[in-house]
Amino acid sequence: MPDQKITIEYNDRIVRQFLIATVIWGLVGMLVGLLIAAQLNYWQLNFATPWLTWGRIRPLHTNAVIFAFVGNMMFAGVYYSTQRLVKARLASDFLSNLHFWGWQLIIVAAAITLPLGYTRGKEYAELIWPINIAVVLIWVVFAVNFFWTLARRREPALYVALWFYIATIVTVAMLYIVNHLSIPTGLLHSYPIFSGVQDALVQWWYGHNAVAFFLTTPILGIMYYFLPKAAERPVYSYRLSVVHFWSLVFVYIWAGPHHLLNTALPGWLQNLGMTFSLMLWAPSWGGMLNGLLTLRGAWHKLRTDPVLKFFAAAVTFYGMATFEGPLLSIKSVNALAHYTDWIIGHVHVGTLGWNGFMAAGMIYWLLPRLWNKPLYSTALANLHFWIGTVGILLYVAAMWTSGITQGLMLNATTEHGTVLAYPNFLDTLNTIRPMMLMRVIGGGLYLAGWVLLAYNFYRTVRGAQPVNGTIEVYEEAPAPGTRLSLGATFFSAPTVFAVLAVGFATMWMLGSDLVSTAGLAGAVACLIACVALLPSRGGAWNGWYEKLLLNALPFTLLTFFAVVAGGLIQIIPTMIVQQAQNVEDRIQVPYTPLELAGRDLYVREGCYLCHSQMIRTLVPDILRYGDYSRLGESIYDHPFQWGSKRNGPDLARVGGKYPNIWHLRHLEDPRAISPGSNMPTYPWLLANNLDASVLPAKIKVQRMLGVPYGPLSAQQIFDQVDDQAKGIAKDLRASGAYIAPEKEVVALIAYLQTLGKSVPVPPKTNAAP
């Protein structure tokens, strides 16, 4: 058959669009970040305005930098590199455009709804359900466009960058859908179907792996394309690519519970989270090694080329963050660092250093190629690099110091360990204020660097002619014998050994004594067989993998099974265990309608972003906040509110600790009660009337989700709200404060006063239900 030569024009227009969006949303996201950082030092910057208050715009910052900034950057990089790696134009211009405009519309919707207080109350999953549906639809558009392009590829084998893109698309879809399962109570509000510990586990399975599969794997794919291109050097090791890709995608999923160490999460899950986080160190560093060692023979170029400077620093920061991650997952280290600024520092090594610098390197590399004009100023790009690096180092050093200082102060005891050395939380807060200010300065420098990039971008493309890449290809008939059937995919020695090893190890970990022993024997037999067969069969296994790389669908399925295993083994047992067996010795009393309304206000204002509701099984936590939290005490919480950061004290047992008037004055002006506090004021809670009309619909959904509410008519609900609110207003009046019972603050006080008011449960007799 005669080969026919044709010319393909890549769809680079869509890459340019995503690139411009990256720059703009990067500016927005970082600017909001700077504002919330400054608000922690200067509470006045909340401006006593609901939609500028910390708890509402912190989600705006996180969503903007993750999904808008890194999201757009990822789509630009994926679309640019994939077309070239498969020698085919993106399958559909329509889908590409739909993807771009749909994603921007989602971002705009998020930027409007979050400051207005429409939230699901789960970190990085705050967007309300109609937007969730849009996200899933647009992600499917992305997936179809990507896999359709793969199906039309003229390059038979899948390059390592594509492996990472495939893992990203499949896994993000799975995580996002499961963590966003909710039942709407209205157009703008829903309750997640999970509650308490289940919700916590699902949330951090999602939260941890959003970092893994949104901020890490796609960027590793981008690294594998752009770094060797820019360095003009071969990738260091294909073999390392194979080993670190599969170990990374498999191990990552298991590590989610390290966000819940020392909490009420069952111990076996904590131990899984910790040990798998340690196992994640080597796979992560595999990526760093392949990045840095690819620069062998190109190091001299770093002196002149800003692109390589950014890439080399980004990969180094990736290495730092992925060493720090396992370190923080060690339970005793976590006892000090969790809930403190150390975690904020850790996250920003990854986001500012790895994501932000990879984005900058990629943009500077792409600009001349997409607009056919040299970069406006290399000197400015170099300045961006140095200003950004100094910014990151200041930011991170400040957060490490701050986190460790506050952690040590909060945990310090005196008088033979019987009392806290710093019983007043504010002492610890006011000690770290200089470090928090340093963070603002570091972040400001980093943002200044990004402004330089935006200016350089603008000057480069102004008046320039956009240009689309082209390539001449020969239409070839597919080579015979390259198809790998599904049977040959799954019933191959590497797959079978991997499945058996994981299966046996799981039996050993979680089975009863007999099953466990069998699992141990099986796992050891697997290991021995593998090692024994490797010398003779290694070549054949290698050949099988080379063949797998020619077959996109089997490869995608294997990736999916690798990532799904960890989630299933962790989540299913906590689902099938009866909720009633999961309570330990205390159980929550369902909220009254007014308390439920107050809880929704607590969620709306983002209180959980500064206040945890989880007293850990640690002595300093118990001394400061009371007896440790039991599983049963959040069993009816849709969503759970355990929190992940303590900018203020824990609230798990704050109910009844202070009189109503204390809370009123404190919400009105925190500094009137707690001098030195950095909490925003909430004057609108005292001015706005509570919207009780939505409560019947909300209680109906709660009942549907298994919260034991009796049959209540709408009128009964309103009467109960009325009675309880009047009681609180009366008590406030007796204390000299005149607040109408309809005001929102009354509901919030009702909620705060019920926190920790659980009831003891007699030891469980395993009677039949």
Added chain:
Amino acid sequence: MTPTPDQPTPPGQDPLRPHTFDGIQEYDKRLPNWWLMTLYGAIIFWAGYWFYYERAHLGLSNAAAVQQQMAVIEAERLASTPTLDDASLWKMSRNPIFVEAGRATFNTTCASCHTEKLTGAIGPNLVDHLWIHGGRPTEIYATVTNGVLVKGMPSWGPVLGPRKITEAVAYILSYHHEGEPIEVQAAWVPHAPQ
């Protein structure tokens, strides 16, 4: 294991994989030994840790461990609880070191409700002769330590410990005199700080 030279061979001498992707080539270098050791080490640690805590149950669970630690603290507290009487508290209230230490604790912990002048706002006035829960030094000490939760007075014993509470009580008593009248007050009506 045969030691293999780990030095990176000079670029250009390593064999390249035959295929290129958009001009990108790949070496096929063997995995660095130290990297493999970290991977295997972490796996071995996982197996050992899991065996220790989850299979052999040699380590305590989180809850059991913390209960044990709290029991030790409880014992320590019981052993070191000062036997206080009115006379010694009055004596402390005239000791400037005690009073100064008490003032620091009072201002950071108690003043948000009782004000720095002790004249009361959310919580009652502490300088008049009216007392709700008893005005004798040991009664004041008990009120601070155990709290009066229904009236919004937190129980400070577990947070501050006996020493700080003793000092704070001494500070309050420094505004009073032994033998002054003690009148019973039914309740305190909170008001804004003046």
